Amino acid sequence: MxxxxxxxxxxxxxxxxxxxxxxxxxxxxxxxxxxxxxxxxxxxxxxxxxxxxxxxxxxxxxxxxxxxxxxxxxxxxxxxxxxxxxxxxxxxxxxxxxxxxxxxxxxxxxxxxxxxxxxxxxxxxxxxxxxxxxxxxxxxxxxxxxxxxxxxxxxxxxxxxIAFGVTFETPVIVMVLVRMGLVSIAKLREIRPYVIVGAFVIAAVVTPPDVLSQIMLAVPLWLLYELGVVLSAWLIVPKPLASEEG
Incomplete structure (x- = not known):
């Protein structure tokens, strides 16, 4: 062989x-x-x-x-x-x-x-x-x-x-992005308003057309994003961003 x-x-x-x-x-x-x-x-x-x-x-x-x-x-x-x-x-x-x-x-x-x-x-x-x-x-x-x-x-x-399972993965996704140096914690905090709007848009797409279920997906998505930012700042030592390496 x-x-x-x-x-x-x-x-x-x-x-x-x-x-x-x-x-x-x-x-x-x-x-x-x-x-x-x-x-x-x-x-x-x-x-x-x-x-x-x-x-x-x-x-x-x-x-x-x-x-x-x-x-x-x-x-x-x-x-x-x-x-x-x-x-x-x-x-x-x-x-x-x-x-x-x-x-x-x-x-x-x-x-x-x-x-x-x-x-x-x-x-x-x-x-x-x-x-x-x-x-x-x-x-x-x-x-x-x-x-x-x-x-x-x-x-x-x-x-x-699947929608709620993936939503609850948000802290892990945020921490991985920070750890890999793809985004900074400062940038995550800066885009917070867009994340909140995006959370409600996603909730409107994947949940039935009633306000309660949309809120019950959008609010946890937003709060879990905030949790990911907090944990990233506390636990993760990020790699330098590509722009910083240059």
Missing amino acids: NADLQPLIEHLIELRSRVVRAAGLLLLVFLILFHWSGDIYHLLALPMLKVLPAGSSMIATDVTATFFVPLKITGMVAFLITLPHTLYQAWAFVAPGLYQHEKRLVIPLIISSVLLFAVGMAFAYFLVFPVVFGFMAAATPEGVAMMTDIDKYLSFVLGMF
Whole structure:
């Protein structure tokens, strides 16, 4: 074998091994949870079920939805449970090529990112969903039966989970930008008014058209940005900006 190709082959074998380990645990957790897929679906649907009028229920307009929707939700839960292990496998693959100071930065970054994403999802589930669904139920015109399709409900919920999960990553994103020297803390403070406006614009795009849910996304986004600025000034020693290096 060509000596130049051998390291590449070894890296590919290592990558395959890491992917197989991550996928294997994901499949194992999914199979374990499969028995409770109906209960998991009910837990996810609970915020909507609580606000439906008496005698109403969610519906399935697709023949296969009653089977595949709980299956998709179970797969999502299995993915979230195994996400730390998946990120560890990715970390183990790239770690040999990192410097020691980079290794010290990556591990806290991964842990904080996973925790913040989970907190964002919990914020959406426990605080935002009751407000949004309650508003939608109250806004239903008289004579109209509110019966949400379970597949569309799943798509909506996943979109909100992603929106709030990513929003809660804001402190990590800010700290990484400062640490990499891409932006200064002074610049972050200077653009604060634009960030506030941008937060409300983003909230208006990704949330339902009611003021409460938009505020419940925009305000945390702004406050988390401020938290990122504070933590960056306190904990991060930034690299010089490119303009300063010149």
